Amino acid sequence: MELASEVIAWFVDPVNWQGIDGIPNRVWEHVQMTAFSTAAAALLSIPLGVWLAHRRIGGVVVVAIVNIGRAIPSFAIVAISLPISIRLGLGLGFWPTLLALLFLAVPPMFANAYAGIAGVDPALVEAARGMGLKERQVMTGIELPVALPIVLAGVRIATVQVIATATLGALVAWGGLGRYIIDGFSTQNMAEVFAGGLLVALLAVVAELLFSALEKRATPVGIQYDEPIGIPK
Secondary structure: OHHHHHHHHHHHOHHHHOOOOOHHHHHHHHHHHHHHHHHHHHHHHHHHHHHHHHHOOOHHHHHHHHHHHHHOOHHHHHHHHHHHHHHOOOOOOHHHHHHHHHHHHHHHHHHHHHHHHHOOOHHHHHHHHHOOOOHHHHHHHHHHHHHHHHHHHHHHHHHHHHHHHHHHHHHHOOOOOHHHHHHHHHOOOHHHHHHHHHHHHHHHHHHHHHHHHHHHHHOOOOOOEOOOOOOEO
16 A cells, blocks of 8 residues: 555656656657557568468468567567667667567567468459459458458557567666666665556557557458467458
């Protein structure tokens, strides 16, 4: 109860809502980094996954990428990205955090894009080809719309992971909500630590709900998908 009271007092303190260390600014930093890293990962992974699945090549590569992405701890990804960023002359803060989040976000997006296209009913694809559609038209007009819910599921999974892992960016001098957790530990302010974790959790829940709603709107009637990598039932 004492900790709960301290957390409430931390949230209602006007000081925590102002300036560079204020909640609005830290939330905005977190959202910006999440949006930028997931968008960059989507541009790198989704087109490649869609193309490889359309061509029916690279299935072993998909499994390997997914397994690697699941096996490497988030902290290790941040630790690896730091010397790479320094070696490239990018310094601390933004770039090592971005590199780590990019590496984290690519596997689920790539895997779901591949699984979504590969799971489209072959009869539907052959019917489209029989109607004279070119391969690009089949891919963009038939396969991609049907696979869109699975592709969005990959984006959702990646986004939630990025929101959680972006807190580690505070270890390499970046801002965001992780600053509350790291700074709270350094000053033994458990109320600040708990408040930072709560804000990250709330942001992740909001992202989960938004993308879940998009998935439902994009899902054709009568079709359901498994998680976390969507395979048509």
